[in-house]
Amino acid sequence: MSKSILLHYFSMRLKTFISLILLAFFISSGTSLKANSAEDESDEFTEDHSHADIQRGERFFKGFLPANREFESCISCHNIYKSDTLNWNPSAMDIAIKFAGKDFAEFQSAVMQPTGIKMEASHKDFKIEEEDLKKVKLYLDDLALVGPPSAGPTLNQIMLFILLGLLITFALLDLIFFHKIKYRAVSVLILIVSLGFQVKMVATAAIDLGRSQDYAPDQPIKFSHKVHAGDNKIDCKYCHHTAEFGKSAGIPATELCMNCHVLVREGTNSGKFEIAKVVDAYETKNPIEWTRIHNLPDHVFFSHAQHVGVGKIDCQQCHGPVEEMDIMRQHSDLSMGWCVNCHRDTEVNFMDNAYYDNYMKLHDQLKGGGIDTIRAVNIGANDCMRCHY
């Protein structure tokens, strides 16, 4: 993991930018990149089934077929699109990947002969024609190949920015050439307000650059801190056991998950599907690829040991009410101002740690009553060298 600073991601961001513009272009002209690629892929399958079969499978999954269905649609439990709240049930993509290489019989038995409390309850009154289920499987296989449909980028910000730009241009043109608006003050007002808004947008974006407060990405397993740390009251440091003495708090090894999950194979919320992923990872020796949430820049050297081990700070102080989070998210903005402010306020446990015996002058001042507390900032916690080297 080499550390490189400054303009490292330029080329990548440039690509993102260009692709966003291209995407906007495709959307507006009515063509979809996704559709194109899907068609390309489907050509390979024409021998066994038609594109129409896949579409029929998709419509069945989404509940449009059959017209007179008496049971819940698949999509009502199994997401196709990303959602902001935690849906405990496996998503369409999850299922698609799980059954991608397997035959229909296995898929059928999984759907029709549910195991586990949760599944038994929800898959109870399924009367699905085998033909329909086959098409659903075709659809899912296709989904595994093509990937989940894009929810489309949120272009609101850019659109707004461009709109404001247009407003400014219009106001300027009117001021200089056209003079259509009766009161010049209106144009000036539009100009100032739009420009101000644009500057604010840029400034906010610039300040947020590299920060990702409230970042809560999808994880490969629907792991809920609420269930583990909240409901079951497992100590944070049981899993993140290097937090006290290492720089990194560490993500627990799969082996550690298995300490409990060797027995606990079914969850109240998630049923068997999610836990099976952990067991599967352990048994097939494929480590789980979590999506990293807290990520400090490469030039910051933060140590959990200092804060948890020495400073005895609660995890929640920085990470927020983790025990209430189903989806883990970054609670604090992790900005330097946030670090520095905390150092200014935090009192150091100065008397009980023999390391601080070195600080003779401060001890003398404490005894002499010159000062009453030592805060982190007093012993250099805000020096550059503490975190940047």
Next chain:
Amino acid sequence: MKTYWRSIEELANPKELRRVEVREEAKQKSMLMRGDNDLNAASRRDFLKTFGFGIAAASIIASCKRPIDKAIPYLVKPDEINPGTANYYASSYFDANEYGSIIVKVRDGRPIKIEGNTLSSISQGGTSARMQASVLNLYDDARLKGPLKAGAEITWEKADEEIMAQLASLKAENGKVVLLSSTIISPSTREIIKKFTENQPNTEWIQYDPVSASGILLANQKCFGSAFIPDYRFDKAKVVVSFGADFLGTWLSTVEYTKRYTAARQLQDGQKEMLRHYQFESGMTLSGSNADVRFPIKPSEEGAIVLALYNAIAAAKGGTVVSGVQSSVDVAELAKDLLENENHSIVISGSNDENIQLFVNGINQLLGNYGQTIGLDKPLLTKQGVDQNMDRLLSDLKAGSVKALLVWGANPVYDHPLGKEFAAAIPKSGLSVSFSERPDETTALCQYVLPETNFLESWNDLEPKSGIYSLSQPTIAPIFNARAPQESLLKWAGNDKKYHDFIKNFWNETQFPKQKEITDFREFWNTSLQNGVFETVQEPKLNYSAEGIAPAASQIKSAGSGIEVALYETVALGNGKYANNPWLQELPDPVAKISWDNFAAVPVAYAEENGLKNEDVININGIELPVFIQPGQAKDTISVALGYGREIAGKVGDQTGINLYPSVGTENGTRRYYLTSAKVEKVAGKTFELAISQTHYLMEGRPIARETSLDDYIKNPSSGNELKAEHESKAVTLYEEPVYNGHHWGLAIDLNSCTGCGNCAIACQAENNVQVIGKEQVRNRRIMHWIRIDRYYSENPENPKVSFQPVMCQHCGNAPCENVCPVAATPHSEEGLNQMAYNRCVGTKYCINNCPYRVRRFNWFQYVKNDKFDYASNSDLGRMVLNPDVTVRSRGVVEKCSMCVQRIQEKKQVAKLEGRAIAEGEIKTACSQSCPGNAIVFGDLENPESRISKLFKDKRNYHLLEELHTLPSVGYLTKVRNINA
């Protein structure tokens, strides 16, 4: 006061030189990397760059998406590995005849740093620059990726099958097999070779060293009946006389010798006695520049001088005086000094002439040094090659009587004087196999190339000295498809054992019984592995015989006339095996301060007579070499380094410098590393650019280096350091004195212990991700080393006195750089460090201009991931060596010594967690930890009991440019010379 100078030009006209330097520096500062033609023109590319930057900047603001990072935990976490925490493993280094017991730092599965192992009685916690740089070899793209047959890939199974079939048929017809290796000091490997030989009876094993110690080995064979290199105890010596042996730089076991030599010379803690060092030599070597008395001589004069010294001592001690050629140097004073220090002196010679070595032995015997300062109980085993064997091998190869040649760690095509003949003869053997880690001139000619694992990937055991054992253990799984050659030999001898099992078994049978403390083998093995070393005591059983002396006298010839060329190994590159290591290529030679090339060092007077300037080209016996005027070079001699001019080494080493091995001569059957009656001509109108850095970062001729003589020091400990009192008495300041509450970190550097070897520069480079910038940029005065070792000359330019001084950021209490930074990127810390926040730096370089010590470095270019700087950091593999605890600086920021703040933070953390104060010596900077001279001490100046606080109170302690009242946290102790009054 004494005048110090760094180059001949400075001596001639200091003012003019400084003017030129200032002009050059100004030019370099305003120049980016462009061709000479378009210095001022903004090119189309510049426009595109600016344009691209604008677009990119806009796009960041418009669409900044953070990249999705994955966090992949272990499936099953090994107990001892915690992400972000380093593990340390004891291991051993042995390569190119250099041994060191080491500790390997492994971060997240990657070995990234090598430290010395303090438990070893040989390297005693020290390392050499080469050992430090060896970790980079592990991540070298040039390494062989898998077994090859005639240049095409082959599987191990297929290669084994084919080779074993050929060996079997050779066995049937009793065809001769030769195993040609460099010196092997592994007892278990020797056992394996024995097993191989038993299985393949007509096998000859030849050990070959490019720069051999044949002379010493053969002389000791005659004197003691055993070919060995004795154990030189410099720490017990009071007088050392060296004839051309650069024992601090390149001769035999330099780390060990430096440790012992400096121990006998350091004057801390009230020590008043000091070893006196005489050096006879042609070129200015590291040992010569540290000597108290230095005699510049021609290489061919050495024999006569040794003979005269022998006679002078024999006459005084009642030994047999032999007649022989006349000495050109009067040795009466020297003999007197030696006789006054009987039993406490050492006489050594670097000559490869057996006859000279016989007289050296004779002198040591007469002085009673054997058993006192020269131990016979622990012979050094790191050089066992005898030159005659190679000559025999060559004639056998030519005759076609060698049916199979196995080459391991030897590269005779490059480094044997008759390399071309070897190249022609190797294909004549029916089967040629090379076990080599990397392609070289010899592997190119071998049928089968079976890659060897790097020493950091392999098991091994070593016996560098008789009875002193050490173990190597793998610190990373083999990166490429390589295999230990031991395993190949075992397999071909019909034994399918893994080498690890073999070693363990071997130790159980042979080493375990040598001790009695531990009764369980497993415990013994684990202890030895953890310690890295296992040392036993041996009784010497050798008796001296003077028989060889008399006939040798007639063999010593008188000095020749004409110009002689001395060939030497360099401190950085050694015999040339490490030519593809960019750290070592860029390390300036300790004395000449030239990197990236070898050159012809000519005497000052010779240059004047022949109108030679630096970078002119001369022709020596048909070889064109660039000229460097070397103060102290003996009259009528020229010195040229070996180990350059590799043909097949890799992107860094290829065609760097010129190969002088073909010029090495032979005399009495052994190699002779000098040429007589050389034909030297100036090549008119031709020049060659050298990366000479001796005048870079001048400190304007101010009294930076301070020194005194031992006599004066004993009379007055402050002698040579009178300026300090004067400066302190005149100290006036407008600034507040800095106040430190807890710690105040500092360094104390004993100039009397610093030999200038360059270990600290490479240690720092490895620890702090200092980048290599290449020859052109070194010429442009942009070398990135955070620690530079300044070398000063004084007195007579024909034979000057030399001082070395490592200079790094002085971490001033009133730092001039801090006040001028417009963005507060370099403030002062509560702990006395001058901090450098790279991400705040905008590259105004004001701090560089305001630093009186010239220690700040600017990143003129992006040195990482840049094809224009195609060194280690331009490949994913090469970047594996980077220390994850130190930021890699990008273009446009200033960097400098941080006093290894990452190490300070790490150890403070440990102490806080354990709720205790930091122990003395617990924190060590990279430069201080592995210093073979113990010259650098790091510590807390706020702690009055600390070693550094005591050294700062020493009368010899001074600071650079005290008159500026910058209050540096780095102190220097005056150099003391032991010169006869």
